[in-house]
Amino acid sequence: MTQLEQEIQDPTSLAVAAASRGCPVYRADPYPVYRQLRETAPVSRLTPPHGVETYLITRYEDAKAALADPRISKDMYAAIDAYHTIFGDSSIALDDNMLFSDPPKHTRLRRIVNRAFTPRRIEVLRPRIQEITDTLLDNCAADEVVDLLPAFAFPLPLKVICELIGVPEEERDDVQEWCSVVARTGFSKGDKDRLADAESTLHRYFQELIARKRKNASDDLLSDLIRTQDEQGSLTDGELVSTLWILLFAGHKTTAYLIGNAVYNLLTHRDQLQRITTSPELLPNAIEEIIRFDGSVENATFRHALEDITIAGTLIPKGSLVQIAITSANRDPERFEAPDDFDVTRQGVQSNHLGFGTGPHYCLGAPLARMEMQLALTSLFDRFPRIDLAESPKETEWLTVPFPAFRGLKRLPVTLNAH
């Protein structure tokens, strides 16, 4: 029997193959595959294109425990061979940050950023986020088809995070371009060369921006971080550059894809949209439900096993990569009743979903992301109450990447008639 025949006979093998390879049908609706894996292989060995031995965790309780398990490390430098295979040498300089470290380094780096990333600083941004949102919507033509991703969902969080960090307005397009190349990791030689070029360009840009801010400090997060570095010496130059990168990267695509997923799911579940437009006080809960139901971070970032670990009866050998399928955990019927229903009134969703992670690496930007989502959705649906999808859901294309970090749309064409 060929391997393919075996896979077709065995739905679990088929599910593992689909999860490993990112085929388009699976990307359009990965949830049946995840259901199959939760039921039959909750910790499954994948065969990803990068070739490094990888285990995927799909059940809620296992995922929650794994995200906070000190035996499952985030320090990718300690797994340097795997790291080289997946990302190449050029990424190392940009990944010297909290997301790629364990305590005590993680605690030190996160505390420094947390001190600058205060609720006050985020609240101060509110009118500016509203202004950015309004300007982007002003530029959307009401009488023709608009792809909402490039017109609205992407520029909004990028402009906000640049504003927060202190990237000057006229430099933001370049920064966006370099970031999107870096985020598009591929495995061909050409991909790796393009990645290396963009990474070194970003690295040089950040070094130069830091030098400028050091001369002319202003009221932004980067100037605060430089002050902390100069006064306390607790942040190396490399860590500072890399911290800027993680803020920019983590604060941008995650929110952009979530805006897309939110609009798409609300337009395909009109009853739920009506509930939030008639009762706007439901919106914060609706946003949490969207993160649970179709969140933008499909898998947590790479981890690796520091020792042999057994989860749900499966041995994960020391040194293996561990991927945690957040979007699968968030559809686990053991945790959420009727998990495949999108219900903006669902009780207790905010404190239970894993869409922002959990444990030491819980999303630092969650309060900012929530504020951006609220302003974006309120403004969009207020301004364009007759907004509709411009193509049928059957034609919708989702990102196809070999080991998906993000769940998001390739495009979101809509018609925006105001009346």
Ligand code: HEM
């Ligand atoms: C809806 C939007 C967002 C989602 C769904 C999201 C999701 C996540 C998740 C799941 C993690 C944990 C990753 C892991 O454990 O492997 C994380 C970490 C992180 N996020 Fe977010 N995020 C969002 C927006 C933001 C924003 C706006 C920022 C910054 C301005 C941000 C900054 C970070 C940082 C710095 C970390 C690393 C924290 C650490 O390692 O201690 N995120 N995010």
